Amino acid sequence: MGNSQDIKVTIIDREGVSHNIDAPTDMAMNLMEVVRAYELAPEGTIGVCGGMAMCASCQCYVLSDTELPEKQDDEDAMLSEAFYVKDNSRLGCQIQMTPEMNGLKVELAPES
Amino acid sequence: MISTDILIIGAGPTGLFTVFEAGLLKLKCHLIDALPQPGGQCSEIYPKKPIYDIPAYPEILAGDLTEKLIEQCKQFEPGFTLGERAETIEKQDDGTFVVTTNKGTKHHAPIVAIAGGLGSFEPRKPLIPNITDFEDKGVEYIIKDPEIYRNKSVVIAGGGDSALDWSIFLSDVASSITLIHRRNEFRGHLDSVEKVQELKNQGRINLVTPAEVIDIVGDDTHVSGVTVKQSGEEDKEFNIECDYFIPLFGLSPKLGPIANWGLEIEKNAIKVNNALDYQTNIPGVFAIGDVNTYPGKLKLILCGFHEATLMCQAAYQIINPGKKYVLKYTTVSGIDGFDGTRKEAPKAVVKKIN
Numbered sequence: 001m002g003n004s005q006d007i008k009v010t011i012i013d014r015e016g017v018s019h020n021i022d023a024p025t026d027m028a029m030n031l032m033e034v035v036r037a038y039e040l041a042p043e044g045t046i047g048v049c050g051g052m053a054m055c056a057s058c059q060c061y062v063l064s065d066t067e068l069p070e071k072q073d074d075e076d077a078m079l080s081e082a083f084y085v086k087d088n089s090r091l092g093c094q095i096q097m098t099p100e101m102n103g104l105k106v107e108l109a110p111e112s
Numbered sequence: 113m114i115s116t117d118i119l120i121i122g123a124g125p126t127g128l129f130t131v132f133e134a135g136l137l138k139l140k141c142h143l144i145d146a147l148p149q150p151g152g153q154c155s156e157i158y159p160k161k162p163i164y165d166i167p168a169y170p171e172i173l174a175g176d177l178t179e180k181l182i183e184q185c186k187q188f189e190p191g192f193t194l195g196e197r198a199e200t201i202e203k204q205d206d207g208t209f210v211v212t213t214n215k216g217t218k219h220h221a222p223i224v225a226i227a228g229g230l231g232s233f234e235p236r237k238p239l240i241p242n243i244t245d246f247e248d249k250g251v252e253y254i255i256k257d258p259e260i261y262r263n264k265s266v267v268i269a270g271g272g273d274s275a276l277d278w279s280i281f282l283s284d285v286a287s288s289i290t291l292i293h294r295r296n297e298f299r300g301h302l303d304s305v306e307k308v309q310e311l312k313n314q315g316r317i318n319l320v321t322p323a324e325v326i327d328i329v330g331d332d333t334h335v336s337g338v339t340v341k342q343s344g345e346e347d348k349e350f351n352i353e354c355d356y357f358i359p360l361f362g363l364s365p366k367l368g369p370i371a372n373w374g375l376e377i378e379k380n381a382i383k384v385n386n387a388l389d390y391q392t393n394i395p396g397v398f399a400i401g402d403v404n405t406y407p408g409k410l411k412l413i414l415c416g417f418h419e420a421t422l423m424c425q426a427a428y429q430i431i432n433p434g435k436k437y438v439l440k441y442t443t444v445s446g447i448d449g450f451d452g453t454r455k456e457a458p459k460a461v462v463k464k465i466n
Contacts, residue, residue: 044380044381
């Protein structure tokens with residue numbers, strides 16, 4: 001049972017399995033950290049740079065029309081170098097969890 | 113064969129600090145790292161990022177931390193095998209180990225300390241279908257010796273600091289340099305971007321953006337060119353002749369061959385006995401820093417330092433069985449470097465009273 005600060009998020013892992021999880025919004029976590037907290041990707045394959053938009057290991061595809069913070073230069077530049085990039089690609093480490101993101105649905109990009 | 117007391121696999125912060133702690137116990141160290149320079153993730157991925165949780169440093173850049181660790185351990189004269197990946201480990205009849213790298217360099221030691229962080233850094237390869245066919249035949253992911261590109265035509269792909277810096281450097285060495293990037297904007301330092309712009313204006317760098325390499329052309333022996341797809345009002349494809357194609361898209365860590373050493377692995381990390389000394393299931397092989405796991409593990413640099421310190425005490429007892437070691441403080445005992453230097457606190461001056 002989640003806390004009142006939790007939001008519902010759906011994350012499709014790299015095996016194609018869909019996980020409906022409660023993501024906290026009161027712990028200053030970003031989406032990459034949520035994925036790590038729920039162990040939805042093996043350790044060492046996500047958030048390699050620690051969340052500095054410098055490795056793209058947390059790239060995900062946003063599948064819902066949830067309003068997200070705009071891409072900053074660092075994220076934009078990293079995605080310009082990453083592989084498997086699509087129009088809906090974002091870096092999980094740059095998406096801070098907020099109550100407005102309730103219902104967010106993302107799919108983790110392949111490991112590269 | 114390189115012989116040492118403690119063979120350290122991984123030259124990141126934990127590996128480097130192990131040299132210092134081992135040195136205090138008069139133990140010699142040799143480090144192996146797949147990267148061409150020491151520092152691990154700190155110097156390879158985020159050298160200009162500040163770290164805030166190193167004791168006594170309210171703020172320190174990752175690259176500066178690495179430099180200070182190297183400076184701190186220099187007096188204990190560590191050996192380095194850089195740009196090579198530890199590939200195999202063989203236990204000898206006397207309980208010691210021989211570790212061989214992918215280049216065939218052999219190392220012998222009674223103690224092996226794996227301080228490999230998240231693993232060895234492997235180049236991120238672009239998704240070009242035939243790229244692996246041309247590895248070591250003109251496709252290079254890491255530049256080790258720029259001289260091999262002298263008077264050759266080189267195509268570099270990427271938009272970060274490595275791609276910019278090597279394009280600038282090789283513009284003086286190669287007969288031609290082409291830099292290909294998926295966007296018009298680059299992620300590197302402003303001065304590097306400006307320098308590339310200047311060299312482009314002088315006709316010394318051929319800049320192709322927004323574009324990407326989609327195919328490699330060549331025969332069984334060597335690359336002869338690349339096929340480039342350039343976006344614009346109308347996409348176009350064309351070939352660029354070259355002797356070398358160097359994609360520089362950063363590195364990603366993989367546990368690599370260590371995973372096949374018979375070590376107990378859990379969640380991509382090596383299980384150790386943290387209640388004692390961070391020894392693995394193979395006696396004499398330790399794992400310290402981000403590469404290990406145990407109940408309560410925290411992947412922090414400062415935890416790696418602590419683990420390195422305890423591990424060295426255990427290594428001392430294995431190398432010197434039965435010998436009693438008394439913990440000393442450097443403030444009292446000073447430091448005797450293997451290079452003949454000695455550091456000690458100045459003795460207090462006591463004035464004689466008549």
